[in-house]
Amino acid sequence: MFKLWPFKGGLRLPSHKQASSLAPLQTMPLPKQLIYPLIQRNGSISQSLVKAGERVLKGQVLNSTEEWSIPPIHAASSGRVVGIQSFPLIHPSGMDGPCNVIEVDGLDESVEFNGFADYRTVEPQVLLDMIHQAGIVGLGGAAFPTAIKLDPPKPHRIDTLVLNGAECEPYITCDDSLLRHFSEEVLSGANILMHILGVNDCLLAVEDEMQESIAALETAQSNGDFRRIKIVPVPTLYPTGGERQLIQLLTGREVPAGGIPAEIGVVCHNVATAVAVHQAITDGEPLLSRIVTVTGQGVRNSQNLLARIGTPIAELIEVCGGYTDSVQRLIMGGPMMGVALPSDAMPVTKATNCILVAGQDEVIVDKQAMPCIRCGDCASVCPVELLPQQLYWHVRAEQLERAMEYHLPDCIECGCCDVVCPSHIPLAQHFRSAKTKVTRKEQEKAKADHARLRYDARNTRKLNEQMEKAEATKRKRELLTKMAENHKSG
């Protein structure tokens, strides 16, 4: 039995996974349209490399790709570029943003993909660049560029690769489905990742309730050279799938506040990312599709779909039999940390792990919140051992400095405190909003400091100019007097 280091708090939530996990994995037919937002993780807009009217092939790069922090996006099928259009973004702000729209021609013509037959003969640096060129980002939901994560700053010595197959939010089963259908690819991807990182230990965490996945992985493991990979069943406890919580559970190490897992010798990737790496290295195929769970009472057939990135969500719903009468709300992600979607026109992105079509009973109704009675239930479920009610107190009083003293930035926004609060206070939402305020304040402060520097510099410059001018006048006057004297005497 593998020794686990349980973290504090957490919640056992009703799983609601049966509906989608029992249905077979279905591959989406070619969509009519593919939509690719140009907005990046950091909010910047990347340049489009294709023009309206141009024909693109499957696998062709659509945006500029200079930095590792902005992995490229590839067309998932061949077609004609319609142009850049504005679409609502999958983002809590509900803002619109520019998107490249491609009309699919149905031929599915592809550029040529070239992989390595044996990755072990290739330098890790080359593989890293290939992973970046393949546009791979973390497929667990955060979409952090994988190449950056695989190339941690030099002083950190990595000894363990953690593969996260513990999707602990209710409803989501895309990783379960992936583990069952692509178990060999997961293990092969793990080997490649270990080669790149130069580590010999890999811990693959799978929820203990996902028995079929564990069985599939064990079968795959016995068929190949995957001895260094340890399959670890972990308890189905929310939020075990959180990176920091999973690392703590598996290794007993804590990622320092504000730090990255590499600082404690761990690199953590989602299992779907491992599959994408496997495809990019061995087949040379960029990240073009992913598994998306479509579930909830609001959709007729819950199931997992292998969908091309860029497919409009509406088409996914259609393949699942359309909406039922009880549909209430579209959520991207799980019920705990998901983002409400304003419409189904927006596309599947690399971060889309689940489309939860919530029905009447599934929407968390905004109940009238009552005053906090300081019962402390929130503190007992908080996986990072914050004191949510004290934080809430300070956040409501706009005492952001005090909230920072109570470690506001360490909140992982898992929402456990919301669930247990007997007064129905939307605590996590308060904390997110407070974090936003802190960020804005910091940005404003930085801007003000910058402006102050420039203002001071200008004043100094003007003062110097004046002094120089005065000096020059004085010198001139002295010269003139001298000349006059010379003239007199001469």
Add this chain to the structure above:
Amino acid sequence: MLAVLVLSVVFASFGLILGFASIRFKTDGDPLVDKIDALLPQIQCGQCQYPGCRPYALAIAKGEADIYQCPPGGDVCVKALADLLGLEAKALHSDLGQEPPKRVAVIDEEKCIGCTLCILACPVDAILGAPKFMHTVIASECTGCDLCLPPCPVDCISMEPVNETLAEGYWTEPAAGLH
């Protein structure tokens, strides 16, 4: 008699200690002015009737200016100043205008005649240009102070609102009524 003597000695020694402390722990500059200045938004717009944020901070520290004269800082700034100085927070001075939205100056490059007047007016050197050549605003440096508007002889500068980008925070507070 003895009491007078003792008291004199005690007070003399207190005086010495205080005198020593004032030399030993002397601080350069006025920390209060720095603290006030740190709370001001550094737009340098002069709407407070002082020629910049630091002069305003100086005036507040001296007690010459009130704390509610900074429209760009808004109520947040007034509150922060009140907290720092132990004063009562008031509403913004109504004559000085309301808290404006964040803006940035944009030069209509077709119309600009290259007179350099705006460059001289800019408090943070955010305008780039040379005589007889077209000028332009470095948007990232512009504080949106409006000071370049009046001197422009051809009115080619306009103030555009800054659009929020996704790079900034985005979560809003829960709806009112939800605690």
Add this chain to the structure above:
Amino acid sequence: MLSILVALIPGIIALVWQFGPGVLVQIIIALIAGLLAEALVLIVRKRNPLPSLLDGSAAVTAVLLAVSLPPLVPWWATVFGVSFAIVFGKQLYGGLGYNPFNPAMVGYAVLLISFPRQMTAWLPPLEMASTTLSFSDCVSIIFHPHNALSFDGLTQATPLDLLKTQLGMETHLDEIQSARVFGGLSGKGWQWVNMGYMLGGLWLLRRGKIDWRIPLSFLSGLYLIAMFFFLFDSSLYPSPLFHWFSGATMLGAFFIATDPVTAATTPRGRLIYGALIGLLVYVIRSWGGYPDGLAFAVLLMNFAAPTIDHYTRPRVYGHGS
């Protein structure tokens, strides 16, 4: 809140069984006064009184105070105490969740200080009562206190009272405890009432309605200090079990000290909070001016709760040890 009222039932049954139905009359008076006071304040504060009345917090305060009072205390004392608790103890601080002090104990302390004679006039337990009071007798005495004169030997010192006065007269503990009012674990009647509260409290614990830390640390704190002095000189200091089952110990441990609004909130803080209440209860009982010290101990620790919280913040993930 409802479950707290339910959990009080065994204790109330024991009270009625041992001390007559007076407590029921007090509960009714307290409930009416408490809910009225709450509604009035909310109306004055221009708030909708319904949500607050329905959350049950005013009812809990009223009932907790009612069961702490001597069963035959005059009606106006109850009304005054409950109204004071609701208005000054709770609503003036902003209502539920904002009050720093336990409202029921605020009411109790004010009554004890203002009307010490009425507040210490307890009835004899069942075994020793010379008269059995009916419900209507209780109503008549509570509303017309001079009617009590027609009953003989109606009030009697509680075991804790007796202990305090007799020890003051340097009587040996064994001698005091041979008095008829003592018996069993603590005093006749009182042990049953305490057991009733303990039963209800354990049920609350089982249901997860209250945190286990405060009752555990309170009772352990009280037990340890009582044991220390008992071993030190058992002729002066009664046994820990006597303290456990006397006065308001169990009511305090499971129902009063556990009030989340006014208690410490961090896990370690709650242990400290409970233990210190236990110690204070013992200190006040043994050396203070009042026979029982629960109300004052709780109020004093309410003062200290924010400080305890501040110094017992748990270590947050990723912040070193």
